[in-house]
Amino acid sequence: MSLFDVTFDQLAMAIMTTIAIREVMIVTLPDHIAGPGGWLIDTAVGDRV
Template sequence: MQYLAQITFDDIVMSLLVCAVLREAMILSLPDRIAGPGGWLIDTGVEDV
């Protein structure tokens, strides 16, 4: 329980920032069928028909 008391607001913000950067890197590097419109891992919007 003492470990939870050591977590600061800055730690939480840094974790969210890292997650956002990793998500954007995955969207840019992975093919659209995985991370793009209609992707199974990250769905970025409506798939063009």
């Protein structure tokens, strides 16, 4: 399989899957891991001015 064999549908599905997994992680993991100030996913990054 080469890079040129990847279709738009496959790329879109990979992006949507990544976003879905991230959202599940934010909901299920404790805040010190995935939350405001979390080391894996910091949800407060956009709040800082």
